[in-house]
Amino acid sequence: MKKLVFIFLCALIVVSCSNNAAPKPDKMLSEDDMVNILYDIALLQAIKSFTPKSLNDNNIKTQTYIFNKYKTDSLSFAQNHLYYASDLKKYDKMQKKVFDRLKKAKAKLEVKPPKKATTTKPDAAKTTAAAVTPANPNTPLPTEEDLAKKQAQAKIDAIRASQRARKVHGGTASGR
Numbered sequence: 001m002k003k004l005v006f007i008f009l010c011a012l013i014v015v016s017c018s019n020n021a022a023p024k025p026d027k028m029l030s031e032d033d034m035v036n037i038l039y040d041i042a043l044l045q046a047i048k049s050f051t052p053k054s055l056n057d058n059n060i061k062t063q064t065y066i067f068n069k070y071k072t073d074s075l076s077f078a079q080n081h082l083y084y085a086s087d088l089k090k091y092d093k094m095q096k097k098v099f100d101r102l103k104k105a106k107a108k109l110e111v112k113p114p115k116k117a118t119t120t121k122p123d124a125a126k127t128t129a130a131a132v133t134p135a136n137p138n139t140p141l142p143t144e145e146d147l148a149k150k151q152a153q154a155k156i157d158a159i160r161a162s163q164r165a166r167k168v169h170g171g172t173a174s175g176r
Helices: 002-017 029-049 052-057 062-069 075-085 088-109 144-167
Strands: none
Touching: 029 052, 029 062, 029 075, 029 088, 052 088, 075 088
16 A cells, blocks of 8 residues: 555656646547536535535435535546646636636625614613513614623633632542
């Protein structure tokens, strides 16, 4: 196995040091198809990283899914990937397209914070988050600043509570 890895690395160095671009693949994929494949691979890798159970539950094998969707095989994909990657400017543009699509898809999925409610009360801006009651529809929602203050105070309280617990129990957990 070590010999095989060594031979592969030597071949990679020889190929990467040569000025010849990768040969054009037998089954050439268009640049747009390659961008779509790279996009789908990035999505599937993200899903696999964060929720691998979802792929298993739906019986999705990432490589098989890609090859079936784009009607290609592993050899054609590898040849096309090598061909496009050998031209760094073109490959960088392709990766930028993939990144932009991922960014747009993420923006669509992000939950936007609710807009601040406007009321006719003159002192509505002075109302705190604690005074908001769901039963009164005229009361404005807490502002982002109010929520941030409340979260910061909760963190401070949690830190103080853990410090008090350490003092009561005689120091750190490793000192027991």
